[in-house]
Amino acid sequence: MSGASVLFDAPGRRARLRHNLYSVLVVVVLVAAGWWLYDAFADKGQFTAAKWKPFLEAEIWETYLLPGLEGTLTAAVISIVGSVFFGMIFGILRLSDHAWVRWVAGTIVELARAIPVLILMIFLFAVFGDYDLFPSDQLALAAVVIALIIYNSAVIAEIVRAGIKSLPRGQTEAAMALGLRKNQLMRLILLPQAITAMLPALVSQMVVVLKDTALGYQITYVELVRSGQQEGASLQNTIPALIVIALIMISLNMALSFVATTLEKRLRSRKKGGAVLAADSVLTDATPGVDITKK
Numbered sequence: 001m002s003g004a005s006v007l008f009d010a011p012g013r014r015a016r017l018r019h020n021l022y023s024v025l026v027v028v029v030l031v032a033a034g035w036w037l038y039d040a041f042a043d044k045g046q047f048t049a050a051k052w053k054p055f056l057e058a059e060i061w062e063t064y065l066l067p068g069l070e071g072t073l074t075a076a077v078i079s080i081v082g083s084v085f086f087g088m089i090f091g092i093l094r095l096s097d098h099a100w101v102r103w104v105a106g107t108i109v110e111l112a113r114a115i116p117v118l119i120l121m122i123f124l125f126a127v128f129g130d131y132d133l134f135p136s137d138q139l140a141l142a143a144v145v146i147a148l149i150i151y152n153s154a155v156i157a158e159i160v161r162a163g164i165k166s167l168p169r170g171q172t173e174a175a176m177a178l179g180l181r182k183n184q185l186m187r188l189i190l191l192p193q194a195i196t197a198m199l200p201a202l203v204s205q206m207v208v209v210l211k212d213t214a215l216g217y218q219i220t221y222v223e224l225v226r227s228g229q230q231e232g233a234s235l236q237n238t239i240p241a242l243i244v245i246a247l248i249m250i251s252l253n254m255a256l257s258f259v260a261t262t263l264e265k266r267l268r269s270r271k272k273g274g275a276v277l278a279a280d281s282v283l284t285d286a287t288p289g290v291d292i293t294k295k
Contacts, residue, residue, distance in 0.1 A: 041239065051237035055244055060231060068227025069248065075141060075213040075223065079148035080206050086149060087156025092186060094161045105157075112154035118215050120147040125219040140221035144213060152209050156202065163198030164190050196267045203260035207253050224248060 011019065041047060054060045093105035125143035128134050134142045167190055175185045195202075214225040228245035232238030 046239045051240045064227045064231035068224040071223040076210045078145045082149035083152035086153035090157035091160025109154045144216040159201045163194035199264045
């Protein structure tokens with residue numbers, strides 16, 4: 001009975017045999033699909049040395065891939081910082097005590113979430129070009145960054161709102177009983193805990209931002225996917241170029257996830273190891289005539 005669980009019945013001998021059979025079948029299907037894909041590429045000569053040799057030359061990286069990687073990282077970093085900043089603001093505004101503030105913030109968030117990012121990029125690129133709002137060499141970057149910030153800040157605002165509302169109600173009531181103002185409650189008690197809880201969702205959205213920079217291809221923004229396709233078109237090795245681009249993007253996403261996971265672990269360990277504050281270090285205005293420091 002040591003292996004029994006209150007959540008599900010432990011599988012018997014026939015069930016374990018059936019699960020193992022399913023696992024073997026899935027592995028066989030995946031191997032067969034992988035072999036079919038490899039064979040199809042091999043028949044087209046996609047694995048010949050001539051198609052992969054250019055990626056060993058520094059000139060190819062300096063001409064195509066590194067400028068594209070720089071464009072992707074530039075747009076991603078600016079968009080992530082802007083999305084988190086505005087997302088935090090609108091997430092807090094949606095929890096305001098004033099109904100009109102909640103209504104305005106909610107309307108902006110819902111509208112921003114409803115607009116497809118690609119359409120927003122194309123629209124902003126056209127507007128910026130017609131009214132000369134940015135230098136000509138920065139039009140595409142501005143359209144990509146602003147479109148990503150508008151959309152992803154709305155998503156992050158909902159993540160922040162949900163993270164704060166998931167905290168126990170008693171913490172808010174206790175802080176209000178101590179006389180803390182709303183901004184102190186949010187800054188000192190709710191946000192530090194909510195950030196730790198919603199960090200996995202934030203990381204997922206940051207990965208989305210990084211991948212969505214590739215949509216800038218449609219408005220001539222020089223990013224990694226566009227550079228890879230240009231390299232593939234010039235040297236007639238489009239498939240190998242896209243495979244290299246995919247590996248680079250996967251590496252960037254994995255690195256971002258690793259950094260965020262490490263940060264989350266440190267925040268949680270610091271939270272668990274934090275010292276408990278004494279009552280007299282928290283209460284600043286005790287009830288007149290009562291000395292809370294006396295035993």
